[in-house]
Amino acid sequence: xxxxxxxxxxxxxxxxxxxxxxxxxxxxxxxxxxxxxxxxxxxxxxxxxxxxxxxxxxxxxxxxxxxxxxxxxxxxxxxxxxxxxxxxxxxxxxx
Numbered sequence: 105x106x107x108x109x110x111x112x113x114x115x116x117x118x119x120x121x122x123x124x125x126x127x128x129x130x131x132x133x134x135x136x137x138x139x140x141x142x143x144x145x146x147x148x149x150x151x152x153x154x155x156x157x158x159x160x161x162x163x164x165x166x167x168x169x170x171x172x173x174x175x176x177x178x179x180x181x182x183x184x185x186x187x188x189x190x191x192x193x194x195x196x197x198x199x
Contacts, residue, residue, distance in 0.1 A: 123175045126184050127166040128195040133187055134159035159187075 134156050142152035162183055169175045 123166050123170050123180055124195040125193050126180065127163055127170070128193045128198060129187070129190050130159045130163040130166065130183070132190060132193070134163060 139152045139156045143149050166175075166180075166183075
């Protein structure tokens with residue numbers, strides 16, 4: 105992520121800060137080693153492609169909301185409830 109999201113978070117805006125952890129989670133889920141394995145093995149490549157695409161699109165949407173527009177609170181709550189594999193993800197790792 106670039107400097108813009110960090111700048112907004114340092115302002116202390118609760119909702120903007122809340123969007124960073126789900127962004128980190130979506131990025132981790134998109135990079136999971138399962139997807140390349142499934143694609144290479146050909147066991148269910150359509151599913152793997154869809155999952156990678158979904159996670160990357162959510163990450164991009166969160167990034168855009170944090171840097172260009174504003175965070176959609178209803179959508180943020182919805183994606184936080186999906187795939188909440190890392191509820192305590194520390195987004196500061198990417199600082």
